[in-house]
Amino acid sequence: MSFEKIRIPEEGQLIQPHGDGLKVPDQVILPFIEGDGTGRDIWKASVRVFDAAVSKAYGGDRKVVWWEIFAGEKSLEVYGENVWLPNDTLEAIKTAYVAIKGPLTTPVGGGIRSINVALRQILDLYACVRPVSWVPGVPSPVKEPGKLDVVIFRENTEDVYAGIEWEQGTPEVAKLIEFLGSMGKEIRKDSGVGIKPISVTGSERLVRKALQHAVQLKRKSVTLVHKGNIQKFTEGAFNRWGYDVAAREFGDHIVTEADLWSKFDGKAPDGKIVLKDRIADAMFQQLLLRPDEYDVIATTNLNGDYLSDACAAQVGGLGLAPGSNIGDHIGVFEATHGTAPKYADQDKINPGSVMLSGAMMFDYLGWTEAADLIRKGIANTVAKKQVTYDLERLMDGATLLRTSEFASAIIENL
Numbered sequence: 001m002s003f004e005k006i007r008i009p010e011e012g013q014l015i016q017p018h019g020d021g022l023k024v025p026d027q028v029i030l031p032f033i034e035g036d037g038t039g040r041d042i043w044k045a046s047v048r049v050f051d052a053a054v055s056k057a058y059g060g061d062r063k064v065v066w067w068e069i070f071a072g073e074k075s076l077e078v079y080g081e082n083v084w085l086p087n088d089t090l091e092a093i094k095t096a097y098v099a100i101k102g103p104l105t106t107p108v109g110g111g112i113r114s115i116n117v118a119l120r121q122i123l124d125l126y127a128c129v130r131p132v133s134w135v136p137g138v139p140s141p142v143k144e145p146g147k148l149d150v151v152i153f154r155e156n157t158e159d160v161y162a163g164i165e166w167e168q169g170t171p172e173v174a175k176l177i178e179f180l181g182s183m184g185k186e187i188r189k190d191s192g193v194g195i196k197p198i199s200v201t202g203s204e205r206l207v208r209k210a211l212q213h214a215v216q217l218k219r220k221s222v223t224l225v226h227k228g229n230i231q232k233f234t235e236g237a238f239n240r241w242g243y244d245v246a247a248r249e250f251g252d253h254i255v256t257e258a259d260l261w262s263k264f265d266g267k268a269p270d271g272k273i274v275l276k277d278r279i280a281d282a283m284f285q286q287l288l289l290r291p292d293e294y295d296v297i298a299t300t301n302l303n304g305d306y307l308s309d310a311c312a313a314q315v316g317g318l319g320l321a322p323g324s325n326i327g328d329h330i331g332v333f334e335a336t337h338g339t340a341p342k343y344a345d346q347d348k349i350n351p352g353s354v355m356l357s358g359a360m361m362f363d364y365l366g367w368t369e370a371a372d373l374i375r376k377g378i379a380n381t382v383a384k385k386q387v388t389y390d391l392e393r394l395m396d397g398a399t400l401l402r403t404s405e406f407a408s409a410i411i412e413n414l
Contacts, residue, residue, distance in 0.1 A: 003088045012065030015097040017329050024365045026062045031092050035102020036072040037339030042351040043102050045407035050358050052411040057369035072104040085115050100333040120156045125325035127209045128154040130308040137382045138316035139394035145315045148291040153210035154304025158202045161301045165194035198234040207242040210298035211250045214273050224277040225299035322356035333361040347402040350388040373414045380413035
């Protein structure tokens with residue numbers, strides 16, 4: 001493989017595809033993108049925790065060889081003006097299969113709308129996976145945050161993220177409005193227009209991913225979230241296609257909510273996963289009032305965007321919210337928050353989002369022992385009220401730590 005500005009590390013080995021999974025070497029090469037703004041501080045802290053967890057879990061038998069690749073502002077320094085996402089970076093991720101990244105700036109003006117969106121679409125990372133659960137001790141706006149423990153699978157390539165739209169006042173939008181009028185769909189002539197594509201392919205593979213996760217981790221239910229009461233041929237179709245793939249490929253593992261009550265008196269048979277569906281607006285209320293009734297959620301792009309952040313708020317915010325973008329083999333794990341440039345290089349920001357995303361990454365690699373140590377280290381540190389400013393200001397008797405100090409405390413508490 002030939003690269004312009006980067007080189008594969010001489011030490012370590014690359015992951016290889018193996019059937020439906022990955023073959024991960026003990027000395028694995030993993031690309032990382034440091035991130036913009038506070039990403040610099042967050043990455044420095046997080047990589048120390050990752051290395052410490054791997055060392056403690058495997059006693060030197062396993063190791064990560066980190067390979068820096070570039071996107072965002074640092075890419076401009078390496079590749080030149082307007083190269084926000086170089087081809088080197090895309091090829092490196094394709095070559096290594098698994099990568100992790102900090103927050104990235106959204107370019108202003110021309111070029112790509114979002115580096116994050118571009119990564120997802122170009123690499124076909126069709127499932128945005130966001131586990132949301134409470135770390136005991138983290139301040140929360142709800143009374144019982146521990147009742148929420150969900151994994152959200154959000155479709156990543158269709159719906160509004162397809163970015164198909166025409167600006168108000170342009171000849172193109174006028175032509176489209178005229179065409180839609182000929183189809184019996186009247187739209188005000190001073191409108192901008194966007195198109196919302198949702199396909200059988202995109203819907204089924206997203207729901208399949210959610211069901212596979214539920215089966216592998218023995219989760220209790222999968223809920224399809226949609227707005228099919230209004231948008232019957234897109235959101236409603238997503239729901240129908242989700243049920244179709246569940247019945248066709250997971251019939252031995254699931255029981256529908258309708259059958260649960262009509263055939264089993266509301267009690268799921270042993271080993272069965274309950275398949276539900278909910279209208280999107282009702283789901284927001286359900287997750288506040290009855291969060292413990294939901295487990296794995298599969299939904300369209302825009303619904304998933306809203307639900308992910310709303311759920312994160314219930315357990316204390318995005319500072320401790322991990323996330324990943326996964327395709328058939330490739331997985332990119334990431335901070336779920338922004339770059340917060342006003343705090344850049346101040347050694348102040350909570351690095352928990354990237355750290356917990358790293359734990360997700362190690363789970364994906366099959367290195368679950370390291371993943372568990374990271375989560376335990378964070379939980380133990382928060383329990384001791386040794387936290388960064390975002391949590392310290394909301395906790396009585398807490399000790400204020402800088403980003404680097406928080407990492408050191410987590411390593412001590414692994």
